[in-house]
Amino acid sequence: MGSKPSSTAKVSPLSPSEKRGAQNINPEKQWINPQYHDDKRTKIKRPHEVENEMCNPPMMIAREVMNRVHGSMIGMALGDTLGASVEFRPRKYLLKNPVTDLQSGGTWGLQKGQFTDDTSMALCLASSLVTKSSFVAYDQLVRYKLWYRHGYMSSTGECFDIGKATRNALEEFERRQQKFAKEHNISLDEIDHIDDPRLLKNFNTNCGGKQEAGNGALMRLAPVPLFFHRDPEKAVHYSGESCGTTHGHEKAYDACRYYGALIVAALHGESKEALMSPEFYDKHRHWFGKKPLHDDVEAVAKGSYRKKEGYDDGIRGKGYIVTTLEAALWAFWADENSFEKGALLAVNLGDDTDTTATIYGQLAGAFYGYNALPKKWIHQIYARRFIEYLSKWIVYEGDSFSKSKS
Numbered sequence: 001m002g003s004k005p006s007s008t009a010k011v012s013p014l015s016p017s018e019k020r021g022a023q024n025i026n027p028e029k030q031w032i033n034p035q036y037h038d039d040k041r042t043k044i045k046r047p048h049e050v051e052n053e054m055c056n057p058p059m060m061i062a063r064e065v066m067n068r069v070h071g072s073m074i075g076m077a078l079g080d081t082l083g084a085s086v087e088f089r090p091r092k093y094l095l096k097n098p099v100t101d102l103q104s105g106g107t108w109g110l111q112k113g114q115f116t117d118d119t120s121m122a123l124c125l126a127s128s129l130v131t132k133s134s135f136v137a138y139d140q141l142v143r144y145k146l147w148y149r150h151g152y153m154s155s156t157g158e159c160f161d162i163g164k165a166t167r168n169a170l171e172e173f174e175r176r177q178q179k180f181a182k183e184h185n186i187s188l189d190e191i192d193h194i195d196d197p198r199l200l201k202n203f204n205t206n207c208g209g210k211q212e213a214g215n216g217a218l219m220r221l222a223p224v225p226l227f228f229h230r231d232p233e234k235a236v237h238y239s240g241e242s243c244g245t246t247h248g249h250e251k252a253y254d255a256c257r258y259y260g261a262l263i264v265a266a267l268h269g270e271s272k273e274a275l276m277s278p279e280f281y282d283k284h285r286h287w288f289g290k291k292p293l294h295d296d297v298e299a300v301a302k303g304s305y306r307k308k309e310g311y312d313d314g315i316r317g318k319g320y321i322v323t324t325l326e327a328a329l330w331a332f333w334a335d336e337n338s339f340e341k342g343a344l345l346a347v348n349l350g351d352d353t354d355t356t357a358t359i360y361g362q363l364a365g366a367f368y369g370y371n372a373l374p375k376k377w378i379h380q381i382y383a384r385r386f387i388e389y390l391s392k393w394i395v396y397e398g399d400s401f402s403k404s405k406s
């Protein structure tokens with residue numbers, strides 16, 4: 001999902017609290033937070049520019065879990081970059097010019113391996129989970145805002161594409177921040193850094209419009225189920241909550257809950273047959289709490305994506321959440337156990353190519369694992385070391401969170 005931003009990025013100087021914040025953060029994780037080349041914040045450091053500052057978490061990470069978490073994160077970035085050069089191209093174009101490999105140029109003029117808004121937002125979400133060691137929707141929104149305004153976690157250093165619903169939500173968030181600052185006598189320099197839970201309880205972080213049923217939250221979902229996978233009920237609950245910051249429609253919320261459950265099940269080593277079973281939802285019903293899935297999402301969970309002829313049977317890679325969910329699952333169902341084949345199937349549906357493939361990549365990467373991803377592609381991913389370290393920290397902090405709650 002994405003379109004060109006309508007307004008020029010606003011730049012403001014680094015505030016005293018931000019300087020202080022940068023000094024206060026655990027030095028092991030400092031590279032996760034925004035860093036700039038200058039005090040006026042005109043040039044943000046891109047992910048690859050902080051790779052030399054990164055370090056491993058202070059504990060060994062279980063190899064099998066890491067293989068799946070890393071696989072999901074890299075699988076997501078791979079799908080994104082594979083589809084980026086042909087984003088918005090219709091199926092007709094892709095039939096004549098099928099994508100068969102990573103390529104540069106096209107829609108955004110990116111270099112081979114660079115990713116778009118999908119992965120940038122997922123990296124914002126992951127960085128928040130790791131920094132806060134928990135789910136803090138306010139901090140997630142602050143990071144999305146930093147991406148929108150300053151290019152945080154962007155592969156180019158700028159937010160060059162953003163979906164309409166996401167842009168509206170982030171601008172609504174900024175308006176709410178200004179109002180909140182006034183009401184609670186907080187300076188605008190401090191407003192991004194409030195972390196008192198009693199204060200944050202009064203801030204409504206559901207900034208997404210109730211009618212927003214696009215795929216913009218599902219495309220960035222993976223870090224949430226990866227972080228909370230040890231507690232499936234929490235993982236499914238927060239998968240839904242992570243949607244509401246920018247997309248308020250029940251279908252978008254439930255698509256994220258269902259897909260979050262699939263990613264958790266993949267991490268737990270469930271078979272592909274179990275993941276694709278029309279009974280998956282019934283068998284895991286206890287993960288979903290009291291609220292059932294919306295009928296349209298449940299129809300997908302019951303197997304509406306099982307269409308042998310794919311596009312000719314009605315599978316579409318378009319922006320509507322139910323259509324996208326169906327398309328990504330169709331690619332997983334039809335990929336003959338090959339990530340390369342599935343990612344290309346998703347892209348070559350046309351339309352919202354990068355997002356369909358990004359969503360496919362989150363689940364397929366978790367299921368097949370990092371070691372099974374195409375080697376010829378993974379070495380070309382932009383900032384792949386950054387994503388590797390971040391994946392380790394997702395496992396480490398997710399594990400710490402789970403232990404602290406048990």
Ligand SMILES: [Mg+2]
Nearest residue numbers: 001116117118
């Ligand atoms: Mg995109």
